Amino acid sequence: MPVVLENSTVGTVGITGDADEVGRFGMVVKSQTEIMLRESLHLKIALLHERALESLLQDIANHGPGDRGSGGARGLGKNSAIQS
Helix, strand or coil, X not given: CEEEECCEEEEECCCCCCHHHHHHHHHHHHHHHHHHHHHHHHHHHHHHHHHHHXXXXXXXXXXXXXXXXXXXXXXXXXCCCCCC
């Protein structure tokens, strides 16, 4: 039985025995496996979002008002003024 996640087959579940006797057990194992994989995927996505938000908030906290960061020529140790 194929294990499907996000419309893609990601694995298979197999149980040996008479199909009439073990078929419903295979469906239970397949369903539980798909549920666990979906939960794992959703958890990873939630953690990535949380880390991105923490990073954004830390960047905001580290830069005061009027601070344009350390980007540009000045951030590279160069004088951005035009010299003649």
